[in-house]
Amino acid sequence: MKSAAIGKLSSLAVMVISLGLVSEVGQAAPNVTYQIVADGMCCQGCAKKVAAQLYTAPGVTNVKADVPNRLVTITAKPSPKLTLEKLWKAVEQAKGKPSRLTTPHAIYTLARLDQLKAADQPAAGVYTLFIADLHDMQRAENVAGHLRAIRGMESLSVDLAQGALQVTPTAKVELSPFALVAAAEQAEELAVAVTGPFGRISIEPVTEQAAGAVLSSRQPAQGTVQ
Amino acid sequence: MRLAIVTFTLSVAVVGFTGCSSSSTDEAAATAVPAASLDGSKYLLAEEPDGAMGVIAARESAKDGDPVVIVGRIGGSDNPWIEGRAAFMLLDASKLMVAIGEDLGEEEICMDDCCAAERADCTTLVKVVDADGKLVAADSRQLLGLTSDDMVVVRGKAKKDDSDNFTVLADAVYIRR
Numbered sequence: 001m002k003s004a005a006i007g008k009l010s011s012l013a014v015m016v017i018s019l020g021l022v023s024e025v026g027q028a029a030p031n032v033t034y035q036i037v038a039d040g041m042c043c044q045g046c047a048k049k050v051a052a053q054l055y056t057a058p059g060v061t062n063v064k065a066d067v068p069n070r071l072v073t074i075t076a077k078p079s080p081k082l083t084l085e086k087l088w089k090a091v092e093q094a095k096g097k098p099s100r101l102t103t104p105h106a107i108y109t110l111a112r113l114d115q116l117k118a119a120d121q122p123a124a125g126v127y128t129l130f131i132a133d134l135h136d137m138q139r140a141e142n143v144a145g146h147l148r149a150i151r152g153m154e155s156l157s158v159d160l161a162q163g164a165l166q167v168t169p170t171a172k173v174e175l176s177p178f179a180l181v182a183a184a185e186q187a188e189e190l191a192v193a194v195t196g197p198f199g200r201i202s203i204e205p206v207t208e209q210a211a212g213a214v215l216s217s218r219q220p221a222q223g224t225v226q
Numbered sequence: 227m228r229l230a231i232v233t234f235t236l237s238v239a240v241v242g243f244t245g246c247s248s249s250s251t252d253e254a255a256a257t258a259v260p261a262a263s264l265d266g267s268k269y270l271l272a273e274e275p276d277g278a279m280g281v282i283a284a285r286e287s288a289k290d291g292d293p294v295v296i297v298g299r300i301g302g303s304d305n306p307w308i309e310g311r312a313a314f315m316l317l318d319a320s321k322l323m324v325a326i327g328e329d330l331g332e333e334e335i336c337m338d339d340c341c342a343a344e345r346a347d348c349t350t351l352v353k354v355v356d357a358d359g360k361l362v363a364a365d366s367r368q369l370l371g372l373t374s375d376d377m378v379v380v381r382g383k384a385k386k387d388d389s390d391n392f393t394v395l396a397d398a399v400y401i402r403r
Contacts, residue, residue: 052320055297056278061377061402063319077402081274 031061032104034074034087040097041070053090058082072096084108085178105206108178112199120200127167127196129180131189134163139189146183150175177201264362266369269312269354271400275381281318281350285392288384296394297379297402300372302349304337312354312362312369316394319377321348352380352394359395370399377402 041047047065050072054063059077066073072091076082084101091098101108113121122128129147134140140158143165147156152173157166169175177194181203184191194201278297279287288294300306302317337345353361354370366372382396 048320051322052280052282052318055319055377056280058274058276058278059402079274081276 029078031075032078034076034084035100035102036072036074036087036091036096036098037100038070038072038091038094038096039099040095041065041067041072043067046094046096047072049094050091050096053094053096054087057086057090083178083182085176088178089176102206107204107206108181109202109204110199111202113197116199120195122195122197122200125168125197127169127175127177127180127194128159128162128164129167129184129191130162130164130193130195131184132163132192134189135160139187140165143184143187143189146186147180150179150183264364264369266364266371269362269396269398270370271379271381271398274379274400274402275398278379280320281316282320282348284384284394285347285350288386288392290384290386292384293382294384294394295379295381296350296352297377298350300374300376300378302345306374307365307367308351310363310365312364312366314352314366314372316350316352316378316380318348350392350394352382352396352399354399355382355395355397370401372399372401 038046038050041050044065044067047067051063051065054060054072054074057076058081059079060074060082061077062075064073065071074087084103088098088101099110099112129143131139131143134143137158137160140160144156144158147153147165147167150167152169152175153167154170155168158164159166167175167180175196177196177198180194181191181201190205191203193203275295278295281296281298284294284296296316298316298319299322300314300316302321303315306315306317308314354366356362362369372378379400379402380394380396381398381400382394385393385395
């Protein structure tokens with residue numbers, strides 16, 4: 001368990017280093033690296049299924065699998081068509097059970113419903129988007145405007161006490177948590193978590209300090225820098 | 227005996243020349259045109275088409291005549307090119323997944339005869355066709371600027387014959403570079 005966690009941190013460090021190298025070289029539109037922890041990827045056969053799905057996402061040029069650590073590293077051309085939702089869904093469709101997605105900017109960690117305490121269980125059919133330091137209605141309305149543009153929305157309410165917006169989709173519509181996060185980004189707000197029928201996705205920004213802490217804790221693995 | 231050997235040698239040479247394409251007689255009769263005299267840009271997409279699926283998934287699900295968008299890497303054969311024609315072999319991208327720790331130079335797909343059936347399941351022949359549905363008579367390397375191992379997304383129609391041979395008749399190609 002500990003070695004798996006160390007392995008994941010090591011891989012994150014590698015990703016941060018590789019991004020750093022790219023920026024030092026100063027190439028235009030460098031490839032972007034993502035990492036997904038796929039809990040269901042238990043063998044090379046599963047890894048191939050996960051890779052097959054990921055390659056169907058726009059711009060994906062390389063997929064590497066680290067089966068012992070259940071970690072998939074994806075390299076892609078920057079493209080507005082390549083959304084986090086597509087990467088996440090690709091792993092889901094391959095029954096890879098994604099639980100964490102790391103981008104150059106943030107780490108998205110999923111706690112499934114059965115991992116949440118009873119008090120943290122979301123209300124049935126309701127999605128809640130938590131925004132950092134959301135205290136005024138004007139900012140909330142700005143986010144709400146972008147949320148209303150999502151297909152399948154039925155009702156929306158603001159809960160300033162929790163710093164959150166609650167969304168109810170029309171019957172049988174399943175919303176993507178990443179679409180809700182994207183709505184917050186469009187409103188130039190920082191989403192910190194989303195809850196819904198899937199569980200809870202916590203969002204942790206990747207800062208230079210955090211990356212530095214990861215780097216100082218581990219030596220980079222050899223031969224895996226892309 | 228000598229006649230038999232000569233006949234066999236000629237047969238092998240013909241098969242080797244035509245590759246594994248199921249080229250029809252009109253295609254075989256087509257004359258290769260210098261790629262420089264053709265406008266290859268009309269077969270190249272500037273933007274990646276949506277809804278791509280892998281080669282294996284397309285072989286399993288697409289029916290004859292279905293519109294398809296397929297992603298894969300040029301390869302899956304010692305020589306993935308059909309000389310002088312806008313046609314090439316496409317390999318399912320999952321076959322190129324590289325496990326961390328593996329040697330990058332390792333063969334990603336078995337090229338021996340023993341794995342021919344498995345190889346066939348994960349590869350397809352892509353023929354770039356013109357507005358009349360005819361195979362473009364120019365080498366895809368020159369016409370489209372393709373190179374081995376390029377990751378491409380092809381848009382076109384599935385073609386399945388009575389023997390379930392699967393081919394893609396592509397009207398456009400997007401190169402992921």
